[in-house]
Amino acid sequence: MSSSRLKKQLALxxxxxxxxxxxxxxxxxxxxxxxxxxxxxxxxxxxxxxQLLTKIALWLSLMFVGVRLAGAFLFxxxxxxxxxxxAPSLIRDLFSIVAYILIAAVILKHFFDLSLGALLSGSxxxxxxxxxxxxxxxxxxxxxxxxxxDKPFEVGDVITVGxxxxxxxxxxxxxxxxxxxxxxxxxxxxxxxxxxxxxxCPRDNPNARLxxxxxxxxxxxxxxxxxxxxxxxxxxxxxRQPAPIxxxxxxxxFAVDYEIKYWLEDYVLHNDTDALLRQRVWYAFKRAGLNFxxxxxxxxxxxxxxxANPAADAExxxxxxxxxxxxxxxxxxxxxxxVCASRSHTYAPGETxxxxxxxxxxxxxxxxxxxxxxxxDNGQSRTVATLGEGDFFGEMALFTGEPRSAHVVAAAExxxxxxxxxxMKSVFDSNPHLAETLGQTIAHRRAGLAASAxxxxxxxxxxxxxxxxxxxxxxx
Ligand code: CMP
Numbered sequence: 001m002s003s004s005r006l007k008k009q010l011a012l013x014x015x016x017x018x019x020x021x022x023x024x025x026x027x028x029x030x031x032x033x034x035x036x037x038x039x040x041x042x043x044x045x046x047x048x049x050x051q052l053l054t055k056i057a058l059w060l061s062l063m064f065v066g067v068r069l070a071g072a073f074l075f076x077x078x079x080x081x082x083x084x085x086x087a088p089s090l091i092r093d094l095f096s097i098v099a100y101i102l103i104a105a106v107i108l109k110h111f112f113d114l115s116l117g118a119l120l121s122g123s124x125x126x127x128x129x130x131x132x133x134x135x136x137x138x139x140x141x142x143x144x145x146x147x148x149x150d151k152p153f154e155v156g157d158v159i160t161v162g163x164x165x166x167x168x169x170x171x172x173x174x175x176x177x178x179x180x181x182x183x184x185x186x187x188x189x190x191x192x193x194x195x196x197x198x199x200x201c202p203r204d205n206p207n208a209r210l211x212x213x214x215x216x217x218x219x220x221x222x223x224x225x226x227x228x229x230x231x232x233x234x235x236x237x238x239x240r241q242p243a244p245i246x247x248x249x250x251x252x253x254f255a256v257d258y259e260i261k262y263w264l265e266d267y268v269l270h271n272d273t274d275a276l277l278r279q280r281v282w283y284a285f286k287r288a289g290l291n292f293x294x295x296x297x298x299x300x301x302x303x304x305x306x307x308a309n310p311a312a313d314a315e316x317x318x319x320x321x322x323x324x325x326x327x328x329x330x331x332x333x334x335x336x337x338x339v340c341a342s343r344s345h346t347y348a349p350g351e352t353x354x355x356x357x358x359x360x361x362x363x364x365x366x367x368x369x370x371x372x373x374x375x376x377d378n379g380q381s382r383t384v385a386t387l388g389e390g391d392f393f394g395e396m397a398l399f400t401g402e403p404r405s406a407h408v409v410a411a412a413e414x415x416x417x418x419x420x421x422x423x424m425k426s427v428f429d430s431n432p433h434l435a436e437t438l439g440q441t442i443a444h445r446r447a448g449l450a451a452s453a454x455x456x457x458x459x460x461x462x463x464x465x466x467x468x469x470x471x472x473x474x475x476x
Contacts, residue, residue: 051328067099068101077200089172144172158200158203159200166180211260218291254293324392364408401472
């Protein structure tokens with residue numbers, strides 16, 4: 001308690017004490033000479049009562065001053081020095097209540113010869129009246145004591161009790177005072193708090209929030225999540241660690257629903273921070289050419305497969321294959337036949353495209369993105385090569401009939417063109433010399449898989465692979 005508050009609290013009892021003292025010792029004696037109580041009682045009963053009540057009033061005001069001073073000493077001085085923090089208001093209140101009751105008992109005993117214990121135990125009716133009158137108060141008091149013992153929340157924490165959510169401003173023996181986010185003060189009685197489930201967001205806890213948004217199905221999740229992650233990276237009040245998470249929440253009717261999970265520095269500002277994140281997402285979407293979804297109905301008209309690939313797409317795919325080393329010798333017709341026979345697939349980062357040991361009757365060309373070729377090295381995955389746009393993979397199993405020699409995993413969002421056995425057979429039929437180029441590539445890659453391979457080995461392997469390809473495709 002600050003000294004100015006203490007002064008304010010003491011002012012009234014001190015003035016009252018001075019007033020009663022003046023009345024008792026200066027004003028009243030001037031009406032009658034001091035005399036024993038018995039004489040007064042006999043001669044002037046009215047005056048006796050005035051004097052007695054003034055004395056009681058003087059003692060009561062002294063009691064106020066004494067209890068407040070003792071409270072200030074105990075809790076503002078001794079407690080603070082010992083514990084280094086402010087004493088809980090519940091303890092202060094309990095101290096004052098007990099002190100007032102004890103002093104009142106002493107005053108009653110002194111002036112009326114009445115014992116508080118006898119008074120309470122002797123009167124069943126008084127007990128019932130007091131019990132009923134104090135039912136709620138005692139309920140609050142005991143709930144307050146258990147709240148203080150459990151300490152589920154402290155001043156500064158954000159709590160939700162029933163429909164009320166706010167920042168705790170004080171906890172007394174009767175109630176907890178919270179300030180809602182619309183700046184209203186709500187008093188929650190301790191017994192009400194004890195009955196309800198309380199959600200507590202402690203001030204020093206990394207409290208998390210979820211913010212939802214959606215995007216059109218046309219946008220790839222990888223791109224959406226990358227754009228949003230980047231946008232919210234350095235938002236004020238968002239903790240760097242743990243890093244915010246962006247993930248798909250649901251594949252909805254009209255859109256892909258996403259959520260951002262992030263942790264706050266200061267939970268009290270969660271509404272502002274949620275709003276800031278939504279704003280950042282909106283601008284990031286705009287910059288990246290992404291769109292939010294709104295309820296729509298889409299009419300799909302299915303066409304024959306050959307028409308499904310629009311001309312423009314076919315042109316880009318032909319361009320991609322002609323830039324791929326092994327297909328460079330093919331003429332425009334052969335390339336467009338190959339495009340028609342190929343299928344395009346998109347993989348998310350981390351997805352496996354080829355699994356080592358599997359059977360394989362197709363090969364792949366990377367159209368967008370990149371992939372990692374990985375082998376198992378004593379239980380550890382080792383990347384032997386990274387292939388980018390225009391590179392091909394999966395040719396070893398396709399051309400030799402052997403099981404897949406390595407795992408191939410998408411290192412980023414990746415689109416690949418898959419070309420099957422039949423399509424490659426017709427390519428070889430018209431370009432038998434391709435077997436040689438491929439033989440060399442395969443031999444070189446095999447050498448990369450076995451770290452100890454030497455150049456001499458590679459040439460031998462190449463010759464072996466070429467004849468294997470020729471046999472496999474019956475080219476001789
Ligand atoms: P395949 O064996 O069918 O499946 C795994 C593929 O990984 C393999 O074909 C090659 O295309 C590719 N691969 C294997 N080793 C290497 C390497 N050292 N460098 C590049 N690609 C490789």
